Amino acid sequence: MAAMCYKISINSNINTNGLLSPPPNKLHSHLLLSNQKFCGRRTLASPPFSLIRSKKCWHGSLRVSNSSQSSASNSFDVVIVGAGIIGLTIARHLLLASDLSVALVDAAVPCSGATGAGQGYIWKAHKTPGTEKWDLMMRSHQLWESLAKRIQLQGMDPLEVLGWKKTGSLLVSKTTDESAILKRRVEELSQEGLRAEFLSSNDLLSEEPELVVEKEGGAAFFPDDYQLDAHRTVAFIEKGNRHFAVEGRYAEFYHEPAIGLVRHGNSCEVGAIQTSKNTLHSKKAVVIAAGCWTGSLMHDLIKQPDIDLDLPIKPRKGHLLVIENFKSFKLNHGIMEAGYTKHQSATLKATSSDSGPVYNAQDLSVSMTATMDASGNLVLGSSRQLVGFNTEVDESVINHIWQRVGEFIPALRHESLEDLRESREVRIGLRPYIPDGKPVIGLVPGFSNVFLAAGHEGEGLSLALGTAEMIADMVLGNPSKVDAAPFTLLGRCFH
Numbered sequence: 419m420a421a422m423c424y425k426i427s428i429n430s431n432i433n434t435n436g437l438l439s440p441p442p443n444k445l446h447s448h449l450l451l452s453n454q455k456f457c458g459r460r461t462l463a464s465p466p467f468s469l470i471r472s473k474k475c476w477h478g479s480l481r482v483s484n485s486s487q488s489s490a491s492n493s494f495d496v497v498i499v500g501a502g503i504i505g506l507t508i509a510r511h512l513l514l515a516s517d518l519s520v521a522l523v524d525a526a527v528p529c530s531g532a533t534g535a536g537q538g539y540i541w542k543a544h545k546t547p548g549t550e551k552w553d554l555m556m557r558s559h560q561l562w563e564s565l566a567k568r569i570q571l572q573g574m575d576p577l578e579v580l581g582w583k584k585t586g587s588l589l590v591s592k593t594t595d596e597s598a599i600l601k602r603r604v605e606e607l608s609q610e611g612l613r614a615e616f617l618s619s620n621d622l623l624s625e626e627p628e629l630v631v632e633k634e635g636g637a638a639f640f641p642d643d644y645q646l647d648a649h650r651t652v653a654f655i656e657k658g659n660r661h662f663a664v665e666g667r668y669a670e671f672y673h674e675p676a677i678g679l680v681r682h683g684n685s686c687e688v689g690a691i692q693t694s695k696n697t698l699h700s701k702k703a704v705v706i707a708a709g710c711w712t713g714s715l716m717h718d719l720i721k722q723p724d725i726d727l728d729l730p731i732k733p734r735k736g737h738l739l740v741i742e743n744f745k746s747f748k749l750n751h752g753i754m755e756a757g758y759t760k761h762q763s764a765t766l767k768a769t770s771s772d773s774g775p776v777y778n779a780q781d782l783s784v785s786m787t788a789t790m791d792a793s794g795n796l797v798l799g800s801s802r803q804l805v806g807f808n809t810e811v812d813e814s815v816i817n818h819i820w821q822r823v824g825e826f827i828p829a830l831r832h833e834s835l836e837d838l839r840e841s842r843e844v845r846i847g848l849r850p851y852i853p854d855g856k857p858v859i860g861l862v863p864g865f866s867n868v869f870l871a872a873g874h875e876g877e878g879l880s881l882a883l884g885t886a887e888m889i890a891d892m893v894l895g896n897p898s899k900v901d902a903a904p905f906t907l908l909g910r911c912f913h
């Protein structure tokens with residue numbers, strides 16, 4: 419049987435430099451394949467999607483045409499499952515750092531998972547020095563900064579290409595206790611050599627005029643924090659990866675869920691990934707980077723009595739409210755309330771209806787985040803809920819986010835959410851949550867060539883490049899730039 423392989427042709431939304439043109443107001447939408455349009459309601463039976471709900475759908479297209487190829491063209495050095503920011507950047511790193519060939523498989527398309535909903539904070543402000551993730555975060559941010567610099571050196575604008583902005587970050591306190599915690603954080607991060615200062619409520623007004631707190635409050639200010647636009651960044655990385663398609667080193671298999679691992683007899687080596695349409699042979703390694711679906715996927719893929727993998731990754735649902743082309747005021751920085759780090763519990767009442775979602779108030783936490791993205795949209799968040807794979811919009815959560823942000827930015831109270839309905843978008847994503855708070859990055863015990871990279875919860879964009887480098891080094895047998903031991907599966911994912 420002749421195997422099918424995808425050849426890619428790209429429409430005029432993406433120019434030859436990998437830049438998006440015209441300025442991508444509509445990029446908070448999915449990249450769609452084969453002129454498919456998606457703006458309807460997802461049923462739970464459909465493939466994994468995080469959703470962007472708006473009155474608009476993006477009608478751009480990224481065409482992927484089928485062509486018959488010999489089965490040899492379905493053989494790659496590395497097969498990666500999951501084309502979110504983690505899978506995409508792993509592919510990128512392998513393509514740039516070696517001469518290996520890479521296949522990227524996704525059940526849907528890149529921004530359909532958590533990645534498409536990400537707010538884009540590349541922040542150190544809420545990270546703690548000395549913790550197990552600190553070095554990985556520092557390395558990852560270093561790699562993001564050098565990528566932005568390289569883009570600039572090539573005569574392109576990182577803002578245009580990645581939505582990359584040095585906004586600085588403000589962690590905002592309302593009470594004396596929170597202010598004391600933030601002052602300690604400023605001290606701690608200053609000792610690490612980062613620029614940081616505590617702003618009183620008065621000083622805060624001159625830095626961010628719309629942000630109002632009482633005199634007990636204030637903000638920890640970290641001027642060197644960044645943000646990016648996940649959709650622009652994904653488009654750029656995809657474009658870069660696709661340059662390697664010409665020399666036969668890269669192929670995408672979208673809308674092809676992985677459904678099986680093919681082992682060489684009883685050996686500990688996986689020889690291929692079976693998708694819904696193809697058998698993709700892997701000569702060197704298989705990497706599973708399927709976000710919150712990784713746990714159930716591995717459970718389905720590994721049906722070996724000798725391997726008892728229990729990967730505790732769960733979907734943690736998040737809503738973001740985007741007000742497009744917001745003109746009433748500007749925000750200068752990325753903003754987050756101090757309580758974010760504790761995932762402050764909200765007091766929203768449980769709701770239940772025949773058509774709507776059902777959840778327990780204990781599962782919901784909402785903390786204020788606010789920023790303006792590269793397209794001038796006001797991006798407000800965010801919520802966290804453990805409600806399975808449900809991706810329905812919950813209006814009560816949106817109202818709760820709106821109210822919470824209004825407590826910090828009173829000017830918003832003069833706006834009616836109802837009046838803004840026409841210009842609003844709701845993004846929903848399922849963060850890959852692991853109870854111990856660290857991603858899993860490493861070899862699956864029991865296999866010699868299967869690696870996992872998943873569980874980044876609310877920091878997958880921030881940690882992506884560091885994770886990609888770490889996995890690539892493991893696959894290539896290079897020494898790791900950052901200690902990988904904290905992220906091993908051993909002792910965390912087995913009975």
Ligand SMILES: Cc1cc2nc3c(=O)[nH]c(=O)nc-3n(C[C@H](O)[C@H](O)[C@H](O)COP(=O)(O)OP(=O)(O)OC[C@H]3O[C@@H](n4cnc5c(N)ncnc54)[C@H](O)[C@@H]3O)c2cc1C
Nearest residue numbers: 502504525531532533537538539676709736847878879880
């Ligand atoms: C509201 C919100 C705000 C956020 N803000 C930030 C932020 O400011 N900064 C930050 O760093 N992070 C943020 N995050 C977190 C970040 O978005 C995630 O950590 C990151 O996107 C996870 O990337 P991933 O590639 O692991 O998963 P995903 O993006 O979910 O990708 C997984 C992919 O696997 C595919 N897949 C699933 N099953 C299969 C299968 N069987 N076969 C093939 N493919 C499969 C899916 O289709 C999907 O494309 C935010 C998340 C949310 C929800």
